[in-house]
Amino acid sequence: MPNEERRRMEGFLDAIAAGVAALFPELEAADVRPLLQTPSQPERGDVSLPCFPLAAKLGKKGKQGALEVAEAVAAASLDGVEAEAAGPFVNFRIAPDRLAEAVLREVWQRPRYGASDEGRGKTVVIDFSSPNIAKPFHLGHLRSTVIGWSLGQIFRALGYRVVGVNHLGDWGTQFGFMIAAWKRWQDEAKQRVAQGESEIEVFAKLYARINSLAEEDPAVREEAQRWFKKLEDADPEAQELWTYFVERSKREFARIYELLGVSHESDAGEAFYNDKMQATVERLRASGLLVEGETKKETAERKLREARERLASAREKLAAAEGELAREDLSAKQRKKLDKRIEKLRAEVPRLAAQVEKLAAWVPAEDDGERPWGVRLDDGRFAILLKADGGTTYTTRDLTAAYYRAETYSPEQILYVVGSAQRDHFEPWFEIVRKLGEPWAEGLRHVGFGKYLGMSTRKGTAVFLDEVLEKARQKAREAAAQATKKVELSPEETERVARAIGTGAVKFFDLKNERIKDIDLGRPGGEGIDWERLLDLKGDTGPYLQFAYARLAGILRRWEGPVSPEAADFSLLSELESRALLRALAEFPARVRQAARDYEPSVIARYVIDLAQKTHAFVHHHRVIDAEPTEEQKAAGVRPETLRATRVLLVRCAQKVIGEALDLLGIEALEQM
RNA sequence: GCCUCCUUAGCUCAGUUGGAUAGAGCAGCGGUCUUCUAAACCGCGGGUCGCAGGUUCGAAUCCUGCAGGAGGUACCA
Numbered sequence: 169m170p171n172e173e174r175r176r177m178e179g180f181l182d183a184i185a186a187g188v189a190a191l192f193p194e195l196e197a198a199d200v201r202p203l204l205q206t207p208s209q210p211e212r213g214d215v216s217l218p219c220f221p222l223a224a225k226l227g228k229k230g231k232q233g234a235l236e237v238a239e240a241v242a243a244a245s246l247d248g249v250e251a252e253a254a255g256p257f258v259n260f261r262i263a264p265d266r267l268a269e270a271v272l273r274e275v276w277q278r279p280r281y282g283a284s285d286e287g288r289g290k291t292v293v294i295d296f297s298s299p300n301i302a303k304p305f306h307l308g309h310l311r312s313t314v315i316g317w318s319l320g321q322i323f324r325a326l327g328y329r330v331v332g333v334n335h336l337g338d339w340g341t342q343f344g345f346m347i348a349a350w351k352r353w354q355d356e357a358k359q360r361v362a363q364g365e366s367e368i369e370v371f372a373k374l375y376a377r378i379n380s381l382a383e384e385d386p387a388v389r390e391e392a393q394r395w396f397k398k399l400e401d402a403d404p405e406a407q408e409l410w411t412y413f414v415e416r417s418k419r420e421f422a423r424i425y426e427l428l429g430v431s432h433e434s435d436a437g438e439a440f441y442n443d444k445m446q447a448t449v450e451r452l453r454a455s456g457l458l459v460e461g462e463t464k465k466e467t468a469e470r471k472l473r474e475a476r477e478r479l480a481s482a483r484e485k486l487a488a489a490e491g492e493l494a495r496e497d498l499s500a501k502q503r504k505k506l507d508k509r510i511e512k513l514r515a516e517v518p519r520l521a522a523q524v525e526k527l528a529a530w531v532p533a534e535d536d537g538e539r540p541w542g543v544r545l546d547d548g549r550f551a552i553l554l555k556a557d558g559g560t561t562y563t564t565r566d567l568t569a570a571y572y573r574a575e576t577y578s579p580e581q582i583l584y585v586v587g588s589a590q591r592d593h594f595e596p597w598f599e600i601v602r603k604l605g606e607p608w609a610e611g612l613r614h615v616g617f618g619k620y621l622g623m624s625t626r627k628g629t630a631v632f633l634d635e636v637l638e639k640a641r642q643k644a645r646e647a648a649a650q651a652t653k654k655v656e657l658s659p660e661e662t663e664r665v666a667r668a669i670g671t672g673a674v675k676f677f678d679l680k681n682e683r684i685k686d687i688d689l690g691r692p693g694g695e696g697i698d699w700e701r702l703l704d705l706k707g708d709t710g711p712y713l714q715f716a717y718a719r720l721a722g723i724l725r726r727w728e729g730p731v732s733p734e735a736a737d738f739s740l741l742s743e744l745e746s747r748a749l750l751r752a753l754a755e756f757p758a759r760v761r762q763a764a765r766d767y768e769p770s771v772i773a774r775y776v777i778d779l780a781q782k783t784h785a786f787v788h789h790h791r792v793i794d795a796e797p798t799e800e801q802k803a804a805g806v807r808p809e810t811l812r813a814t815r816v817l818l819v820r821c822a823q824k825v826i827g828e829a830l831d832l833l834g835i836e837a838l839e840q841m
Numbered sequence: 842g843c844c845u846c847c848u849u850a851g852c853u854c855a856g857u858u859g860g861a862u863a864g865a866g867c868a869g870c871g872g873u874c875u876u877c878u879a880a881a882c883c884g885c886g887g888g889u890c891g892c893a894g895g896u897u898c899g900a901a902u903c904c905u906g907c908a909g910g911a912g913g914u915a916c917c918a
Contacts, residue, residue, distance in 0.1 A: 205857065205860080206857065207861080208857095208860085208861060208862080208863090208864095209861080209862080212861080216860090216861085218859095218860050218861085218899095220860080220898065220899075223898095224898095229898085230898055231898055231899090232898095233898090234898075254861075255861075256860090256861085256898085256899095257860080257861065300918080337918065339918090340917080340918055341917075341918085342917090342918080438918085461915070461916080462915070462916095464915090464916075466915095467915055467916080470915090471914095471915085474842075474843095475842095477842075478842050481842070482842090505908090508908095540915075540916045541916095542915080542916080547844085549844095549914085549915085550915060550916095551915085552915055552916045553916095554916085555916045556916065557916085559916085561916065561917085561918085562917075562918050565918090587912095588845085588846070588911095588912070588913095589911095589912055589913065590913090590918095591844095591845065591846085591912085591913075592844080592845080592912095592913050592914070593913090593918090595845095616846090618846090618847090618911085618912095619911090619912085621911085644880090647880060648880080650880090651878085651879075651880055652874070652878070652879050652880090652881090653878070654877090654878040655878060669880085680854080680855095681853085681854060681855085682854090682855090684846070684847080685846095685847075685854085686847080686911065686912095687853095688853085700867095701852090701853070701867085704866090704867075705880055706866085706867080706880060706881090707865085707866040707867060707880095708853090708854085708855095708865070708866045708867085709866085709880085711880055712866095712880070712881085714880085715878080715880050715881075716881090718878070718880095719877085719878055719881080720877095722877065722878055723877045723878095724877095725877090726877055727877090755857090758857085759857095762857080770855090774854095774855065774856095774865090777855095777865080777866085778865085781865085784881055784882065785881095785882070785883090787877075787878095787881090787882095788873095788879095788881065788882045788883085789882080789883095791876075791877070792877060793877055794876075794877070795877095819877095840878085841878080841880075
C-alpha cells in the first residue's frame with residue numbers, strides 16, 4: 169500500500185481517530201480526526217483531543233459531559249499509544265520508538281518529504297516580480313519576486329505545474345517620456361554608460377528628470393504623449409528606441425534574477441497583449457456589460473461636489489464639537505477626548521478646503537461630451553475599460569492577459585503577486601470575469617503584500633536591490649572573519665558563501681512575516697534606514713537556518729558508517745531534544761499544504777526557524793559521531809555504533825527537511841560556512 | 842465621506858483557524874568553546890492581547906461599536 173508508506177506519521181492520527189470513534193457507535197473517525205491537535209505544552213504528550221465537541225455530538229452537555237467522554241476515551245486501548253484524561257481533554261503519547269521510527273522512515277524513504285501529488289495534472293500561473301522597464305529594481309520589487317518565487321516552489325512541491333510569468337511593464341506613456349528624454353540628453357547618457365554606469369540607472373535618472381520637467385512644462389508632457397502615439401503607430405525610430413530600452417532592461421533583470429536564483433517560464437509583458445486587446449473589447453461589447461460612463465467634466469464635478477460635502481460636514485462637526493466643549497458638566501476624560509477630536513477636525517478642514525480648491529480648478533470649462541466605456545460593478549463603482557479617446561486601460565490589459573493565460577495554460581488558479589495597494593484594481597476585473605461567466609474566474613487570486621516603509625523615491629531614500637545585497641554580503645564577510653571558525657574555506661569559497669548568506673538574510677527578512685504586513689525599516693525616532701535589522705545574522709534569520717544546515721553537513725561529512733533506518737535503534741531517541749526534533753519533522757508536510765492554501769511562504773519560514781532551533785539544541789546537547797551510551801544504555805547492551813548510527817540518521821533527516829524548506833523559500837543551503 | 846487592511850512583551854513579530862498556564866527573535870542581565878562549526882546553546886526579567894460590549898462550556902482568535910495607524914477611492918500603470 170503506497171499510501172501507508174507515504175503517511176506513516178499521519179497514520180498515528182488516523183489510528184487514534186479510528187480508535188476513539190470505535191468507542192461510540194454514533195461517531196465516525198472523520199468526526200474525530202479534525203479535532204486532534206498538538207498540545208500547547210510538549211509535556212502533555214504528542215496529540216491531544218478536546219472533548220467538548222464530541223460530548224456535544226453525543227448529546228452530553230457542558231463540562232460534565234466532556235469530562236465523561238474524556239474518561240471513556242482515555243480507557244480505550246490503542247496499539248503503541250498511551251491515552252490519559254486531563255479534565256475535558258485527552259492527551260495521547262506515542263511510544264518513543266514508534267514515533268521515531270514512523271517519522272524517520274518516512275523522511276528517509278520519500279525523495280522529498282514535504283512533497284505530494286495532490287496537484288498532479290493541475291496548473292498554477294503565478295504573475296510575479298513584473299518590474300517596469302527603465303526603472304531600477306528596488307526593494308519593493310524584491311517582495312513580489314521573492315514571495316512569488318517561493319509560492320511557485322511550494323506549489324511545485326505539491327505536484328502542480330507552475331507557470332511563472334514576468335508581466336513586464338514594457339508599454340505605456342512612460343515610454344513616451346523615455347524617448348523624449350533620450351532625444352534630449354542621449355549624448356550625456358551614452359557618455360555615462362561608457363564610463364561604466366549601469367544603463368538601467370542612467371535610464372532611471374532620465375525618467376526622473378523628464379518627469380520633473382513635465383511637471384513644470386505641459387509642453388513636455390505633450391511631447392511625450394506624441395512619442396507614445398508614434399510608438400503605437402509603429403514609427404521606426406520610436407520602435408527602435410523602445411526595443412533598445414526593453415533589451416537593456418531585460419539584460420539587467422536577468423543579472424538580478426541570476427543573483428537571486430529566480431526564473432520565469434514566460435516573460436510576456438504588457439506589450440505582448442497589444443494585438444489581443446481588441447478581442448477583449450469585442451467580447452465585452454458582445455456580453456452587453458459595456459456601458460457608457462461619465463464625461464471628464466461630469467466626473468470632475470461629481471468629485472468636487474463630494475469634496476464640498478465632506479468639507480461642509482467636517483465644519484459642522486467641528487462646530488458641534490466646539491459647542492459641546494462649552495458645556496459645564498463634562499468630565500475631564502470627556503473634555504480631553506473632545507479636545508483631541510477638535511484638534512483633528514481643525515487640521516482636517518483646511519486640508520479639505522485646499523482639496524476643494526484644487527478640484528475646482530480641475531473642472532474643465534467645456535464638456536467635450538466624450539464618454540469612456542466600462543462595466544458597472546455590483547457595489548456601484550465603475551471600471552473603465554475604454555478611455556474616452558478610445559485607448560485601453562490597465563484593466564483591459566489585465567483582462568486580456570488573464571484570457572490569454574486561461575486559454576494557453578488551462579490553470580486551476582492564476583495568482584497575482586502584487587502589492588496590496590492594488591487590491592482595488594484586481595477585485596473589479598475579477599468580478600467582470602465572473603460576470604462574463606468564465607469558469608476560471610474562481611481561480612483568480614490577488615496575493616497582496618505590504619510595502620517597505622521608511623523609504624521613498626521622492627525623498628531619495630529609496631533603496632536599490634544591488635545596494636542592499638552588497639551591504640549584506642559585506643556584513644556576512646565581516647561576521648565570518650569574527651566568528652569562531654572550524655572550517656577552512658578558500659578565498660573564492662568565502663566570497664561565494666558571503667554572497668549566499670547576504671542574499672539569504674535579505675530574502676528571509678522579506679519572507680518571515682505574514683505577507684500582508686508592512687515592513688518598517690525606519691529608525692525608531694529618526695530618518696534613514698535601519699540596516700541592522702534588515703541585515704541581522706543572528707536569531708530568526710536566513711543565516712541562522714543556513715548555519716543549522718551547514719552544522720549538520722559538517723557532522724555527516726565526518727561519518728563513515730552507513731546511514732539507514734536498518735542500522736538504527738529507534739528506542740534510543742527518547743531524549744527531550746530528540747523528541748522535540750522528531751515532532752517538528754513530523755509537521756513539515758502539513759505546513760507545506762498550509763502555506764499553499766494561504767499563499768503564505770511565511771508559514772514555511774516560521775516552521776523552519778522552529779525546526780532549526782530544535783536542531784541546534786539537539787546537536788548542542790548530544791554528540792553524534794563520537795557518542796557514547798549512558799551507563800544505563802550500556803547495561804542494556806547498547807553498542808556505541810548503534811547509538812551513533814541512530815543519531816546520524818536523525819541528523820541526516822533533519823538536514824534533509826531544512827534543505828527542502830530552504831528550497832521552498834528560495835534560499836541556498838550551504839554545506840560549509 | 843465610503844471601502845480594504847493592521848493594532849499581542851521596550852522593539853520586530855508568531856499564535857496550529859474557538860481550546861488547557863499567550864510564545865519566538867532582538868535589546869538587557871548572567872552562564873557555556875581542550876570535544877562533530879559559539880553565525881550556536883542554557884538561564885533570568887519583561888503582557889490590561891488597542892478600548893468597550895456581545896456570542897460560547899471556553900475568545901488574542903467570531904460579531905457590533907469606538908480609538909489609533911496604513912492604503913485605495915473614474916479614464917496612470
